[in-house]
Amino acid sequence: MKIPLGEDVGGVSAVSAMIGMPEWWPTGSRVGIVLAHGATGNFNDPLLVDLHQGLTARKYLTLRFNFPFAEAHRRRPDAPATLERALRGAVAALARDPTAAPAHLFVAGKGLGGRVAADVARAGLRVDGLIFLGYPLAAPGDPKQVRVEHLYRIVSPMFFLQGTRDRGCDVDVLRRTLTRVGAPTSLHVIPEADQNFRIPRKSGRSDADVRGEILGLVDAWIHRVLGE
Incomplete structure (x- = not known):
């Protein structure tokens, strides 16, 4: 499917998306999840694909999409306003059919996608929860320049999944930061995982094992947030 942007962005007027519709979806408890990719990937990122398929199988309406720069095969991410417009468009796409619109909405973002999700939530997008798959706490190329102020203005529950590499x-800076965040937060650390949640072979675990762990953690956290 294609998600219109509302205006042309560097030759891109719509971005590609993939929607996962559960075979059975109970009225009144429908949960939708939008998945946003990072700065160096696209909507076919292996982690997002696994989450998309796994969450759909667990009866979530899921949607993963491209940001405009990924749609145009550009390496440099778009301006913040453009990224936010694309994410809002993805959220709106879940509600195109009023008879199938989710009752609850979560947004999950990997790296840059998480940052965009946080900015959109801070600006007023109503979500039941935010899921950060490796949060870009530091500015690119400058690990000492930590960017956290926007997290203090978010009111929705937040779940951080973070690799130690x-x-x-x-991770220690993130832990300290979360003690000052007013909204409910949860942090799960995955030892030896990098920003793509890849781990060394010597760990005895495969990348697929880690992605399966993340799927289970995300599913369990959503159920806790919804009080199920």
Whole structure:
């Protein structure tokens, strides 16, 4: 499917998306999840694909999409306003059919996608929860320049999944930051995982094992947030 942007962005007027519709979806408890990719990938990122398929199988309406720069095969991410417009368009796409619109909405973002999700939530997008798959706490190329102020303005529950080898986020700094966040937060650390949640072979685990772990954690956290 294609999601219109509302205006042309560098030759791109719509972005590609993939929607996962559960075979059976109970009225009144429908949950939708939008998945946003990072700065160096696209909507076919292996982690997002696994989450998309796994969450759909667990009766979530899921949607993964491209940001405009990925749609145009550009390496440099779009301006923040453009990224936010694309994410809002993806959220709106879940509600195109009023008879199938979700009752609850979660947004999950990997790296840059998580940052965009946080900015959109801070600006007023109503979501039941935010899921950060490796949060870019530090500015690109400058690990000492930590960017956290926007997290203090978010009111929705937040779930951080973080690898210890992610160069964009010091886990200890993230822990300290979350103690000052007013909204409910949860943090799960995955030892030896990098920003793509890849782990060394010597760990005895495969990347697929880690992606399966993340799927189970996300599913369990959503159920807790919804009080199920």
